[in-house]
Amino acid sequence: MPMISTEALTKRYGSVTAVSELSVDVEPGVVGLIGANGAGKSTLIKMVLGLLPATSGRATVLGLDVATDGAAIRERVGYMPEHDCLPPDVSATELVVHMARMSGLPRAAARERTADTLRHVGLYEERYRSIGGYSTGMKQRVKLAQALVHDPQLVLLDEPTNGLDPAGRDDMLGLIRRIGTEFGISVLVASHLLGELERVCDHVVVIDAGQLLRSSSTADVTAASPLIAVEVTERTEDLAAALRQAGLGVATVGPLLEVDLRDDMTYDVVRDAVVRLGVGLVRMERRRHRMAEIFTTPTTPDGGQHVDAR
Amino acid sequence: MSTPAEPRAAAARPGAGVIHDLGYRHYDGVRLGRAAITRALFVESAKGAYGLGRSTRSKVMPLLLLAAISLPALIIAVVAAVTAADKLPTNYTAYALHLQLVVMVYVAGQAPAGVSRDLRFRVMSLYLSRPLERIDYVAAKYAALTAATFVLMALPLTILFVGALLAKLPVGEQVPDYLRSLGGAFLTALVLAGIGLVIAAVTPRRGLGVAAIIAVLAVLAGVQGAVQGIADHENQDTFAGYAGLFSPFTLVHGVQSSLLGAENELPAGPPGALGGVVFLAVVVGVVAACFGALLLRYRRVSI
Numbered sequence: 001m002p003m004i005s006t007e008a009l010t011k012r013y014g015s016v017t018a019v020s021e022l023s024v025d026v027e028p029g030v031v032g033l034i035g036a037n038g039a040g041k042s043t044l045i046k047m048v049l050g051l052l053p054a055t056s057g058r059a060t061v062l063g064l065d066v067a068t069d070g071a072a073i074r075e076r077v078g079y080m081p082e083h084d085c086l087p088p089d090v091s092a093t094e095l096v097v098h099m100a101r102m103s104g105l106p107r108a109a110a111r112e113r114t115a116d117t118l119r120h121v122g123l124y125e126e127r128y129r130s131i132g133g134y135s136t137g138m139k140q141r142v143k144l145a146q147a148l149v150h151d152p153q154l155v156l157l158d159e160p161t162n163g164l165d166p167a168g169r170d171d172m173l174g175l176i177r178r179i180g181t182e183f184g185i186s187v188l189v190a191s192h193l194l195g196e197l198e199r200v201c202d203h204v205v206v207i208d209a210g211q212l213l214r215s216s217s218t219a220d221v222t223a224a225s226p227l228i229a230v231e232v233t234e235r236t237e238d239l240a241a242a243l244r245q246a247g248l249g250v251a252t253v254g255p256l257l258e259v260d261l262r263d264d265m266t267y268d269v270v271r272d273a274v275v276r277l278g279v280g281l282v283r284m285e286r287r288r289h290r291m292a293e294i295f296t297t298p299t300t301p302d303g304g305q306h307v308d309a310r
Numbered sequence: 311m312s313t314p315a316e317p318r319a320a321a322a323r324p325g326a327g328v329i330h331d332l333g334y335r336h337y338d339g340v341r342l343g344r345a346a347i348t349r350a351l352f353v354e355s356a357k358g359a360y361g362l363g364r365s366t367r368s369k370v371m372p373l374l375l376l377a378a379i380s381l382p383a384l385i386i387a388v389v390a391a392v393t394a395a396d397k398l399p400t401n402y403t404a405y406a407l408h409l410q411l412v413v414m415v416y417v418a419g420q421a422p423a424g425v426s427r428d429l430r431f432r433v434m435s436l437y438l439s440r441p442l443e444r445i446d447y448v449a450a451k452y453a454a455l456t457a458a459t460f461v462l463m464a465l466p467l468t469i470l471f472v473g474a475l476l477a478k479l480p481v482g483e484q485v486p487d488y489l490r491s492l493g494g495a496f497l498t499a500l501v502l503a504g505i506g507l508v509i510a511a512v513t514p515r516r517g518l519g520v521a522a523i524i525a526v527l528a529v530l531a532g533v534q535g536a537v538q539g540i541a542d543h544e545n546q547d548t549f550a551g552y553a554g555l556f557s558p559f560t561l562v563h564g565v566q567s568s569l570l571g572a573e574n575e576l577p578a579g580p581p582g583a584l585g586g587v588v589f590l591a592v593v594v595g596v597v598a599a600c601f602g603a604l605l606l607r608y609r610r611v612s613i
Contacts (some may be wrong), residue, residue: 026339071344074441075341083432085435086430102347102437103341103347104343104347109339150337151336182334183332184334232317
């Protein structure tokens with residue numbers, strides 16, 4: 001069963017369409033929700049929590065309808081907001097115990113789960129001090145702890161690495177990975193930063209202007225792809241034609257040619273073609289696709305472009 | 311769309327982690343429903359209004375005010391008991407009227423403490439992403455401040471009552487007036503908590519909220535006193551009676567004296583049976599309006 005499933009989900013604010021005809025299934029695991037600021041990530045999260053009625057279309061979370069079962073969804077889902085949401089005058093323990101009780105845990109269970117959860121996110125002695133004196137990294141951990149304290153089946157993390165320094169960012173990403181693997185809790189992590197998500201996510205959903213750009217597994221996107229990049233000093237177009245004639249798939253990417261790598265003979269074919277043209281070979285290298293290319297290559301929603309061809 | 315789904319059992323992998331890391335444990339216990347969560351929020355908020363479970367600093371003001379409002383009652387009770395008086399020097403139903411300033415200061419302090427913080431620091435996001443609905447939050451906060459304010463007024467009344475019993479005053483005469491005053495204290499708490507919370511919810515800065523609530527309640531009391539005094543002086547009896555509608559304390563006192571049979575301590579009480587009904591209707595109307603305004607305010611709060 002998909003964790004989240006939407007069908008033609010649409011949200012309009014007056015004339016502005018925040019989410020447009022979005023149909024996507026989010027499977028269990030760590031899933032990245034990527035989009036620029038204003039792409040509709042937060043709107044989607046609010047609808048998934050059952051806090052914002054859709055203009056049209058429908059969505060289910062853990063098999064529950066967001067339009068009718070909002071409370072039941074929020075009992076089983078955790079949410080970490082992007083913005084500050086912590087009162088400065090209480091300790092992390094006090095806040096998280098309170099939030100555990102607000103999720104329906106009895107007092108004793110709330111205390112026990114709070115102690116466990118704060119330890120798991122890496123807050124120790126400082127959990128008894130007022131939150132007002134915490135660093136950004138510690139505050140992010142408290143925000144994460146309150147989203148996990150009731151042992152949800154799914155957590156929604158909105159830009160969890162915002163404001164963190166590189167070391168704090170690494171810690172947070174490691175923690176997110178552990179939530180998905182060790183804790184066995186599915187994660188939907190929204191971010192506008194591609195690079196960090198490819199390290200922790202099993203799957204990425206990319207939205208832009210409220211529309212699904214693509215949805216595919218991280219392995220598909222970032223695996224070493226069977227391509228070689230070739231750069232020559234001149235007559236790039238002639239080389240491309242020659243290689244096509246030899247039966248190879250060729251795409252022009254800026255000054256580079258991307259040639260489908262069939263087997264080791266492909267390198268020889270390229271070398272021979274370059275020699276025949278009498279031009280200089282600047283580089284010829286095996287290429288790995290990175291998720292950043294999702295935004296730079298023309299795409300179709302189902303990922304039929306050459307990035308996926310393997 | 312194939313994702314390596316991690317089975318939940320993976321968390322129980324033995325031998326992983328260091329010696330004091332027990333690994334992640336899932337929660338299989340009970341999950342309480344909306345009603346129980348609302349009740350938990352009510353209890354914590356009501357205790358919080360006396361600083362219980364909060365820092366020492368937030369206990370100081372409520373407990374000082376509780377002492378301030380109880381001290382006169384304690385003195386009266388002790389004097390009555392020692393001198394074996396045949397009558398308490400004050401009516402139960404008049405006590406809150408005489409010490410209304412203390413109650414005002416209490417509500418002005420605690421209404422912002424209860425709601426402004428959650429709005430200003432956007433803690434509402436954390437509440438709204440939980441099973442609780444907005445109306446549950448509003449109801450719990452309203453009930454909590456009402457209960458806390460009621461306790462503030464009921465404690466001195468109870469001290470007076472105990473004093474009367476120790477002075478061996480006839481129980482049959484004391485009980486009805488004591489119960490009437492508790493009813494009045496409850497209505498006063500409802501009205502004051504409503505007004506206080508509405509003002510606090512639209513002024514997220516706590517200091518501003520405190521000042522605004524004091525100002526509004528003081529102005530209402532001042533207007534009421536002045537209008538009633540002038541009308542009474544001009545022998546406009548009906549008008550003077552209805553002037554009691556202006557301030558929460560005189561409003562409830564009017565209900566007490568005309569409908570509950572308490573003695574009227576003001577220059578003019580609600581005129582006739584109609585007056586009593588009007589006063590009660592205004593109490594109900596103010597409470598309903600405050601609750602409705604709070605709901606509207608919180609509907610605008612997003613996560």
